[in-house]
Amino acid sequence: MRKESPIRWDSEREAWDVFDYATSKMVLENKDLFSSDRSQKKADSEKTPLERSLIGIDPPKHTSMRALVNRAFTPKVMKHWKPRIARIATMLLDKIDPKSEVDIVEQLSYPLPVIVISEILGVPIEDQEKFKEWSDWVVAGPKDNKPETISALMEQQERVNKELFHYFKEMIALKRETPGEDIISVLLQAEEQGVTLTEDELIGFCILLLIAGNETTTNLISNAFYCFTEFPEAYERIKENPLATLPLTIEEVLRYRSPVQAMGRVVKEDMDLHGHSLKAGDFIVPWIGSANRDEQQFPNSQQFIIDRKPNLHLAFGKGIHFCLGAPLARLEAEVILEEWIKRFPSFKRAASFTLEPIESAFVYGLKEFKV
Numbered sequence: 001m002r003k004e005s006p007i008r009w010d011s012e013r014e015a016w017d018v019f020d021y022a023t024s025k026m027v028l029e030n031k032d033l034f035s036s037d038r039s040q041k042k043a044d045s046e047k048t049p050l051e052r053s054l055i056g057i058d059p060p061k062h063t064s065m066r067a068l069v070n071r072a073f074t075p076k077v078m079k080h081w082k083p084r085i086a087r088i089a090t091m092l093l094d095k096i097d098p099k100s101e102v103d104i105v106e107q108l109s110y111p112l113p114v115i116v117i118s119e120i121l122g123v124p125i126e127d128q129e130k131f132k133e134w135s136d137w138v139v140a141g142p143k144d145n146k147p148e149t150i151s152a153l154m155e156q157q158e159r160v161n162k163e164l165f166h167y168f169k170e171m172i173a174l175k176r177e178t179p180g181e182d183i184i185s186v187l188l189q190a191e192e193q194g195v196t197l198t199e200d201e202l203i204g205f206c207i208l209l210l211i212a213g214n215e216t217t218t219n220l221i222s223n224a225f226y227c228f229t230e231f232p233e234a235y236e237r238i239k240e241n242p243l244a245t246l247p248l249t250i251e252e253v254l255r256y257r258s259p260v261q262a263m264g265r266v267v268k269e270d271m272d273l274h275g276h277s278l279k280a281g282d283f284i285v286p287w288i289g290s291a292n293r294d295e296q297q298f299p300n301s302q303q304f305i306i307d308r309k310p311n312l313h314l315a316f317g318k319g320i321h322f323c324l325g326a327p328l329a330r331l332e333a334e335v336i337l338e339e340w341i342k343r344f345p346s347f348k349r350a351a352s353f354t355l356e357p358i359e360s361a362f363v364y365g366l367k368e369f370k371v
């Protein structure tokens, strides 16, 4: 597909699919030709806080909002979070019994990002269970008792959205009174310095962090563990010097088993692309997972090469919407993998293991991974 038909129209989904690296990068990067406002057919009042958040808007609004929220993800802020992430990783690893089977997803890669993001947002420990439930619901829909009709599902969704909205509204009021070191307080202080983020925008941003940062990071960590068992020779090399090898290894996991497989854009004006006529308003989907395996960009693209350089993968997107949480996701993966290797250098897949990816066309990860 990448060579013969880098772009094609899917009439069922009514969307253009893009498979090769060069075109995917161009679509993600080109904000003048491709919009991130995927809900542009809705009136502004009908849009959810998430649709109005950073990931769903274009410049000039995106530019000012991004400049503001960048403050919460600077290298200095990340340095501050590192020991706290290490503490959470240690707490999770302490619970592992080295003599029994461990489900990496349930015990490590799932809880770590949720706990980290709730600490970053300043969610009190006693609310973390509820917070985890909401987060799961928003990302993956209901686990049990799935509603039988679409309207019942939408009703439930509406209820969860409202609960989240009110939760953060109250949280913001609390942080205004008693600021802490969390992101909400940092952004409220920025607001006071004359740069504005409305309360709705701040709530939308909190919900976006919850959604954008959890399952993606879970999948990065699970996929890294899976790659370690898939490529034992590479793992032997990583074990010899984890500190030096892990940063590039994590980039290769992001490329080889990309947690986010696709991203959508809306075509802004009629154009010709690879001989196809695209119309303004058409939906277009660069397939990041496919672009990251493009031989034109990555020699030996089907091989897992832990010191691949350069490794200009698109796993975190490209251009103005490049993942805000990339430094945090990389840090979480590095901390937990390094600590795991120190404690349990040798491990193998459980005898009962079968590869079962989570059910999604857009994200890639494992439902469970017993070792």
Ligand code: HEM
Pocket (backbone or CB within 6 Å): 028, 036, 054, 055, 056, 066, 117, 208, 209, 212, 213, 214, 216, 217, 220, 258, 259, 260, 263, 264, 314, 315, 316, 317, 318, 320, 321, 322, 323, 324, 325, 326, 328, 329
């Ligand atoms: C944007 C992937 C972790 C917050 C994005 C985009 C991708 C992505 C592909 C680009 C979206 C677009 O172009 O439309 C990932 C992956 C992650 C990860 C693979 C983990 C391995 C995180 C974390 C956070 C986060 C931990 C925050 C806690 C965001 C935000 C945006 C974003 C706020 C929107 C940026 C903007 O529109 O300017 N992410 N993400 N992500 N990500 Fe991540």
